[in-house]
Every structure is written in structure tokens, then in C-alpha cells.
């Protein structure tokens with residue numbers, strides 16, 4: 001069930017954090033979508049609507065990354081929770097960006113993390129009596145006249161029959177688990193509305209879910225990550241031809257005083273400080289791109305033997321890479337723990353498609369009072385998905401990113417941060 005696996009959650013908690021690896025979605029019974037069921041029903045954009053969802057940010061302090069990272073681990077990947085290359089600093093800039101989504105008729109509002117690293121919409125239900133559910137907003141399907149209880153993921157329009165069977169999906173995270181059932185309803189982000197399937201949570205563990213500030217997760221990964229095609233809400237919007245352009249774009253403010261936003265149906269010139277360039281998606285599921293090499297200053301490091309892979313992941317508050325590469329980079333960059341060489345540190349570059357995504361020490365060093373550490377974690381995602389680099393929030397504050405569903409490509413431009421980047425919030 002590789003393709004039906006989705007790693008939702010994790011994020012969650014961490015998410016903000018964490019979110020790195022795929023959690024395994026386990027659907028009992030013969031009713032699981034296989035790769036052949038994934039239809040990419042993507043035509044040309046004909047809609048006229050675009051809408052930007054303002055994002056709130058909550059910072060988390062003194063959270064050890066290992067805990068956070070394990071949240072997103074799947075059964076397969078759990079043993080390989082990311083580890084900090086340097087162990088002294090546990091307080092990274094973990095943070096979560098989340099915004100509002102409306103579900104049902106009349107609309108019920110939820111705060112969700114927009115996560116390009118998972119593929120389903122997951123919302124707590126009033127049927128969930130777990131403590132973690134009770135402290136969040138819960139969807140009451142009886143109060144929505146358009147809500148449909150769906151029995152099986154691959155029959156997204158079929159209602160549960162009286163006394164009929166219904167699948168329960170369980171999604172396992174490193175430190176927790178949720179169970180849920182399938183539903184269908186109207187889903188709106190501001191003026192953009194569609195109808196699609198989602199996972200209505202009926203049970204969730206205290207850890208990590210009681211700790212997160214948001215209610216649910218809006219997976220924006222490609223449909224290979226979704227439970228079934230109609231669970232991919234972005235594709236539902238495209239099917240319904242509501243978007244002006246079949247893409248969305250993400251601006252994460254470096255400073256909390258400035259607003260972050262995710263824009264559906266458009267990209268915004270005013271958010272870019274230089275020319276946007278496109279890189280094709282190399283392996284759909286994640287918004288994954290191929291990287292030719294890593295550069296320190298102007299020097300290519302020869303670390304990719306031709307190609308590395310990187311997943312662009314808004315649901316993760318970290319940068320991560322395969323342990324061998326990260327170890328080499330750690331050595332070659334030589335970030336001093338006492339920050340004494342901070343001002344002499346070179347730029348760190350990710351080379352792709354003839355362009356280089358450049359991070360300055362302000363972007364890639366975690367500076368916590370008088371201690372400095374490289375904020376590049378090691379994470380070994382096993383084949384076939386890995387090895388993978390994960391481009392999370394530190395890179396996404398530096399680069400405005402555009403996720404083009406129609407042409408399957410990711411766009412990068414230096415983000416136009418309203419304030420100088422060395423001013424830390």
C-alpha cells in the first residue's frame with residue numbers, strides 16, 4: 001500500500017515540526033487504493049478565483065528535535081528518527097504556520113497546518129472523545145447538511161449503508177496515532193470552495209496531539225500521497241475549475257510581525273525579490289526535485305554523484321539530509337559552537353537546474369544566545385523514497401515557493417522579506 005500511505009500527521013506535532021516522514025495509513029480490508037487508482041485528472045485552469053490564507057505562526061521553544069521528528073515517522077521509517085548532528089542545542093526554531101479552513105454547510109471553521117509533505121485533509125470529529133480532540137475544534141457532521149459518511153476510500157461518493165461496513169483508517173506516528181473514518185463535504189478556503197473527501201478523526205493519542213495549537217492537517221502533497229484521488233483537496237479544486245491558475249504559493253515571513261500566507265490560484269510578484277525559476281518534480285508524491293550538488297561558497301562539493309533528491313515540505317520546521325552528506329557538510333562548514341567564526345561562515349548552496357538556492361549563516365545556523373549549531377538535521381529516508389533532503393521552513397523563509405500542479409514543477413524565488421533577514425524575531 002505504498003501509495004496509499006500518507007504521512008499525515010506528523011506533522012502535526014511537530015509539525016511544525018516535524019513532520020518529516022510518511023506515516024503509514026493502514027486500511028483494513030481489501031479496499032485500498034493502489035497506484036493504478038491514482039488518476040491525475042488535471043486539466044487547464046478555467047476558474048477565476050484566487051485567495052490567500054493568512055497564516056499564524058506559533059514558535060515552540062526548547063523542544064528536542066528527536067521528539068518532534070519521531071512524530072512523523074512511519075512504521076517503516078520510525079527507527080530512523082532524525083538526530084541532530086550536534087547534540088548540545090535542543091532549542092531550534094521550531095514553529096508552526098497554520099490558517100483557517102471551512103468545512104460543511106453552514107461552514108464550521110478549523111485551524112489547519114498546510115502541509116506539502118502529506119496528502120489528506122484530517123479533521124477531528126465530535127465523535128472523538130479523546131482529550132486531545134476535546135481541546136480542539138471538532139467537526140459536527142450532523143450540523144452540516146452536505147456531509148456524507150463514506151464507507152470506503154476508493155468509492156468516494158458512496159454513503160455508508162444502514163448497518164453497513166465502513167473502513168477505519170489508522171495512522172501511526174512515531175509518538176502517537178489517530179484513527180478516523182472517511183467523509184465527504186464542502187471544503188472552502190475563503191472564496192475557493194470544492195467538495196472532497198477527508199479523514200474525520202474518531203480517536204487520537206494525547207501525545208502529540210494535545211500539544212498542537214491547530215485542529216487539523218491540510219495535506220497538499222501530490223495525489224500519490226492521498227488515501228485515494230478524491231482525498232487530494234487541491235486536485236478537487238482543479239477538477240471543479242475554481243482556481244485562476246492550477247497552483248499555490250507559499251510565503252513564510254522571517255519576522256513574526258509580518259504576515260505569512262499561502263495563496264491558492266496565484267503567485268504574487270510582490271512576494272519575490274528576484275526572478276522565479278522552475279524545477280520539474282522528479283518523483284511525484286512529495287513535491288520532490290532533483291538537486292545536482294551542494295555548494296559551500298562557490299565550490300561544488302561533489303556530494304550527489306550527479307543527483308540528490310529534495311522534498312519541499314511546508315509541514316516541517318527543519319532542514320534535513322542524508323547522514324553521510326550532512327556529516328561531510330558539518331565538517332566542511334565547521335560551525336564553531338561558541339559562534340566565534342559565525343561572521344566568516346560561507347554560504348551554503350543547493351544547486352538545481354542551473355540555479356543555486358543559497359542560504360547564509362543566518363539561515364542555516366541555529367544561534368541560541370552564545371551557542372551556534374548547524375540547523376541541518378540528519379535523516380535517512382530509506383529507498384525507494386530516499387535518500388532525500390528535506391527543505392522545510394528555514395529554506396522556505398528564504399525562498400518563496402510555488403507549487404504548480406498543472407505542469408508538475410516547483411518554482412523558487414528569493415522571498416521579499418519586509419525586514420532585513422538578520423533581524424531575528
Ligand SMILES: *[C@@H]1O[C@H](CO)[C@@H](O)[C@H](O)[C@H]1NC(C)=O
Pocket residue numbers: 126140141142143
Ligand atoms: C451536533 O449538531 C447537532 C445538530 O445541530 C446537535 O443536535 C448536536 O448537539 C451537536 N453535537 C455536538 C457534540 O455539538
